[in-house]
Amino acid sequence: MTTAGPEQGEQVPQYVYGVTRPGVAVPEALTGVEDQPVRLIEHERCAAVAGDLPVQRPLRERGDLVAHQRVLEAFLEAGGVVAPFRFGAVLAGPGAVREELLAANAERLAEVLDHLDGRVELRVRGTYVQDAVLREALAEEPEIADLNDRIRRVPDGAAEAAHYDRVRLGEMIAQSLERRRDRDGQALLEALAPAAEALVRKPPARQEDVVDAAFLVSRDRRDRFEEAVRDLGARHADRITLRLIGPLPPYDFVPEA
Amino acid sequence: MSGPIAQQTSGTTYQQSQGGQRGGTLADVVDLILEKGLVIDLYARVALVGIEILTVDVRIVVASVDTYLRFAEACNRLDLAGTGNAQGLPEMVGGLTESGAGRKTKGALQGAQEKLKETFGGSEPEKGSEEDSEEKERQPARRRPSRKEDQE
Numbered sequence: 001m002t003t004a005g006p007e008q009g010e011q012v013p014q015y016v017y018g019v020t021r022p023g024v025a026v027p028e029a030l031t032g033v034e035d036q037p038v039r040l041i042e043h044e045r046c047a048a049v050a051g052d053l054p055v056q057r058p059l060r061e062r063g064d065l066v067a068h069q070r071v072l073e074a075f076l077e078a079g080g081v082v083a084p085f086r087f088g089a090v091l092a093g094p095g096a097v098r099e100e101l102l103a104a105n106a107e108r109l110a111e112v113l114d115h116l117d118g119r120v121e122l123r124v125r126g127t128y129v130q131d132a133v134l135r136e137a138l139a140e141e142p143e144i145a146d147l148n149d150r151i152r153r154v155p156d157g158a159a160e161a162a163h164y165d166r167v168r169l170g171e172m173i174a175q176s177l178e179r180r181r182d183r184d185g186q187a188l189l190e191a192l193a194p195a196a197e198a199l200v201r202k203p204p205a206r207q208e209d210v211v212d213a214a215f216l217v218s219r220d221r222r223d224r225f226e227e228a229v230r231d232l233g234a235r236h237a238d239r240i241t242l243r244l245i246g247p248l249p250p251y252d253f254v255p256e257a
Numbered sequence: 258m259s260g261p262i263a264q265q266t267s268g269t270t271y272q273q274s275q276g277g278q279r280g281g282t283l284a285d286v287v288d289l290i291l292e293k294g295l296v297i298d299l300y301a302r303v304a305l306v307g308i309e310i311l312t313v314d315v316r317i318v319v320a321s322v323d324t325y326l327r328f329a330e331a332c333n334r335l336d337l338a339g340t341g342n343a344q345g346l347p348e349m350v351g352g353l354t355e356s357g358a359g360r361k362t363k364g365a366l367q368g369a370q371e372k373l374k375e376t377f378g379g380s381e382p383e384k385g386s387e388e389d390s391e392e393k394e395r396q397p398a399r400r401r402p403s404r405k406e407d408q409e
Contacts, residue, residue: 019295065290066283086294112295123285134332148332166333170325173332207324245285251293 011093014041015053016101017071018084018249019109022047027074033059033067038074041094043102045110049075049082050097059088072249079219081117083109084249112254118219119197120247124229126188126210128177132239133208137176144172174207184240185211191232195225200252210240214252222247 015033022042026049030038036051049071068087075082091097102109138145147169154162181204188211193199196215204212217225226244233242 062283065287068290069283069286084294086292086296087290089296125285130331131335134328134335138332138335144332151329152333166329167322167325169332170322170328173328174325207328243285245282248286248289249294251289254293254295256293256296 011095013053013056014048014050014091014094014097016085016089016091016097017049017051017068018075018082019046019102019113020049020075020080020082021045021113024075024080025078027078030071030074031067032071033064038071041097041102043098044106046102046106046113048097048102050094053090059090069249076120076247076249081113081119082249083112083116083254084251116216116250116253119216119250119253120219120222121250121252122196122215122217122222122225122229122244122246123213123248124188124192124215125212125243125245126185126236127206127241127243128180128208128210129239129241130208133177133180134173136180136239137173141172141176144169144176147172177207181210184236188232188236188240188242189213192225192228195221195228198253214248216250216253217247 015036017032017038020040022040022045024040024047026038026040032038032051033053034051034055036053038049038051040047041050042048051071065087072082072084091101138148147165151162151165151169154165185201185204189199189201192213192215196217198216200214202212202214204210215225229242229244233240236242
């Protein structure tokens with residue numbers, strides 16, 4: 001599986017998943033994009049996790065993304081350090097991977113690996129339990145409760161007339177959620193930050209999202225971190241659903257440029 | 258800890274994918290795969306061999322009339338037996354906790370143990386169905402009608 005291959009000369013394009021340490025064992029029977037075997041292309045202190053990409057077609061299918069993630073996860077799971085590449089990195093051939101990628105950036109890549117050594121990424125996403133926060137808003141904000149009452153008293157036949165009131169009510173609720181999110185999101189992050197080495201907070205994707213953040217966590221403190229998430233989840237379960245995703249390759253903790 | 262990692266601690270300008278499809282946990286990482294990670298052409302001059310790269314439709318929350326109406330609707334349909342004045346509220350919240358909390362916490366834990374590999378591949382059917390139910394739980398708007406349980 002680790003054969004450098006006799007096809008050295010003929011320049012098969014190489015899909016690059018990430019960078020790891022040389023000498024790391026490739027997980028058995030691991031295949032990536034196009035079901036191609038995965039191998040290491042090594043150069044001094046770094047090794048590219050790569051595979052042939054014999055066909056030229058757009059890389060855009062779900063299976064391609066899944067393969068990318070699968071390969072990186074396999075290395076992560078084996079306990080190694082791996083700096084993930086963004087999806088879609090392709091070089092002209094094994095020689096190009098060794099020279100243009102690894103040799104030309106040896107120093108930098110080694111530095112990135114040093115930073116990531118022994119750490120994984122864990123992602124925490126929190127979503128409001130909708131009815132619970134709506135009740136909070138109604139209970140704590142009289143304007144919302146009043147408008148809601150008024151709309152409820154509109155007879156069925158005249159429902160159309162209340163359209164703008166409903167939009168206004170929804171808008172007030174959205175604003176209320178936003179204020180709650182600022183407050184709650186910050187509190188959640190602060191509760192988890194001590195168990196992590198770094199964190200990246202992401203903008204919420206939906207109105208009912210409270211928090212979406214990536215944490216860089218040392219492998220030997222992972223249990224502690226997960227426990228912190230569990231505790232936090234239990235404490236807020238009546239109004240916030242917390243989800244923990246990972247361990248993930250540390251996508252959020254490699255330099256972007 | 259210095260260098261690139263420390264720089265990353267200060268938040269980013271990155272936009273979250275809306276995750277149009279909720280098929281599985283791919284939705285939880287697709288934004289990372291497509292928008293994060295080392296970028297090869299910053300490191301090397303690359304012959305991209307004519308490969309077309311997938312792009313993701315990135316959106317962040319934009320409040321819309323639709324969203325507003327959805328909230329208004331949800332609010333209207335709440336059982337109002339205790340809102341406005343705060344009494345009765347703890348009871349309701351308590352009810353929610355009972356029926357919802359146990360599951361939720363477990364959900365978080367399962368998430369932790371979940372290997373994406375498994376949920377991705379769909380090679381383990383029972384994982385798949387577990388994932389499905391978890392997915393649904395994340396969609397309060399559609400799922401919430403099961404309010405009867407809480408009314409006790």
